[in-house]
Amino acid sequence: MVFNSTGFGGLEVPNRFVRSATHEWMAEPDGTPTERLGDLYEELAKNEVGLIITGYSYVNPKGKSDHLQQGIYDDKFIEPYRKITSRVHKYPSKIALQIVHGGRQTMITTENPYAFAPSAVTEATRGMTPEEMTEEEVLETIEDFAQAVRRAKEAGFDAVQLHCAHGFLLSNFISPYTNRRKDRWGGSTEKRTQVIVDIIKRAREMVGEDYPITAKMNATDGFPKGSKKKSLDAPECVEIAKILADNSVCAIEVSGGIAEAGEELFWTNINSADKEAYYKEYSKMIKEAVDIPIILVGGIRSRPVMEMLIEEGYADLVSICRPLICETDLVMKFKNGESEVAKCVSCNLCSDKTGIKCNYDFDE
Numbered sequence: 001m002v003f004n005s006t007g008f009g010g011l012e013v014p015n016r017f018v019r020s021a022t023h024e025w026m027a028e029p030d031g032t033p034t035e036r037l038g039d040l041y042e043e044l045a046k047n048e049v050g051l052i053i054t055g056y057s058y059v060n061p062k063g064k065s066d067h068l069q070q071g072i073y074d075d076k077f078i079e080p081y082r083k084i085t086s087r088v089h090k091y092p093s094k095i096a097l098q099i100v101h102g103g104r105q106t107m108i109t110t111e112n113p114y115a116f117a118p119s120a121v122t123e124a125t126r127g128m129t130p131e132e133m134t135e136e137e138v139l140e141t142i143e144d145f146a147q148a149v150r151r152a153k154e155a156g157f158d159a160v161q162l163h164c165a166h167g168f169l170l171s172n173f174i175s176p177y178t179n180r181r182k183d184r185w186g187g188s189t190e191k192r193t194q195v196i197v198d199i200i201k202r203a204r205e206m207v208g209e210d211y212p213i214t215a216k217m218n219a220t221d222g223f224p225k226g227s228k229k230k231s232l233d234a235p236e237c238v239e240i241a242k243i244l245a246d247n248s249v250c251a252i253e254v255s256g257g258i259a260e261a262g263e264e265l266f267w268t269n270i271n272s273a274d275k276e277a278y279y280k281e282y283s284k285m286i287k288e289a290v291d292i293p294i295i296l297v298g299g300i301r302s303r304p305v306m307e308m309l310i311e312e313g314y315a316d317l318v319s320i321c322r323p324l325i326c327e328t329d330l331v332m333k334f335k336n337g338e339s340e341v342a343k344c345v346s347c348n349l350c351s352d353k354t355g356i357k358c359n360y361d362f363d364e
């Protein structure tokens with residue numbers, strides 16, 4: 001199953017393996033993508049990753065979240081990205097650009113002294129309260145995302161992925177914990193999802209009806225069961241997925257967690273099959289409710305689990321991040337029968353500000 005081709009939004013994907021979006025710390029300080037990024041994506045394509053999703057790419061410098069993060073806020077980025085997509089397209093793999101605004105998790109600098117978010121809810125892990133966005137700022141941000149979609153298409157990306165997960169701006173909008181607005185972008189589930197719908201509508205005016213727009217969404221904010229906080233969780237995530245599917249999102253990657261909820265954002269010590277695919281119950285619920293392909297991410301490590309997830313209707317594609325930092329040739333190893341389980345021990349030492357790499361000492 002995992003080597004069967006599939007597709008969405010008119011796009012053919014040669015197998016079921018997705019490289020989940022991964023911030024690489026490999027762009028220039030102004031966000032320009034580098035040759036090093038092109039080398040990495042080409043390496044993944046050469047090793048038959050069906051769909052490569054780039055690191056999160058910021059749509060406005062006011063929404064930059066980390067150092068050496070890639071940008072897509074200006075037309076000057078189209079040409080360098082085009083060089084990268086054409087390197088990937090030497091192979092059957094497809095490549096999608098993930099686009100983001102940092103929201104409550106924007107990096108505070110002297111040029112960028114405040115973060116903005118749907119509501120002024122203090123971000124406890126940083127002790128920082130964002131400014132509540134004005135109507136004008138919401139409208140500008142919708143335009144920023146839509147222009148980023150246009151640039152992605154012009155740069156040769158096969159698709160875009162709207163980053164609506166992990167506590168960044170669009171995730172802030174969909175969660176009742178971080179969105180307390182009383183206007184057209186806050187309140188009911190529909191209103192909290194409206195900003196994403198508005199982005200898609202505006203983007204469609206520029207890229208047409210056929211360009212594949214996908215989303216990575218939080219199914220849960222991740223607060224412990226029994227928490228009194230009103231936050232995002234099932235069954236509301238199913239309603240949000242339905243709204244996205246009804247508004248021409250052609251595939252949804254299911255993830256979860258915001259830093260503040262207390263759980264590890266990217267779970268560590270995934271060392272047995274029962275710990276794998278920790279959001280699979282959410283993806284199954286969503287998959288049963290919508291007619292578009294579901295991509296599952298989070299702790300997926302072994303080929304038998306991947307096959308099971310597809311065969312038993314948890315997902316259509318399996319998305320992996322840390323294992324592909326550790327072994328860029330993992331898909332080839334599965335294909336050649338050289339391996340059934342990723343070497344990755346899920347230690348998170350790969351979050352390396354000099355450029356992602358596996359820093360675990362396997363000889364220790």
Ligand SMILES: Cc1cc2nc3c(=O)[nH]c(=O)nc-3n(C[C@H](O)[C@H](O)[C@H](O)COP(=O)(O)O)c2cc1C
Pocket residue numbers: 020021022023024054055056098163165166216255266267297298299300319320321322323348350351352356
């Ligand atoms: C170093 C690193 C960078 C990441 N960057 C992003 C990102 O840019 N966008 C995103 O949606 N998720 C990002 N993630 C989360 C992954 O895409 C994925 O959801 C998470 O790591 C769980 O998958 P895994 O268990 O296969 O690693 C990152 C994770 C790591 C470890």
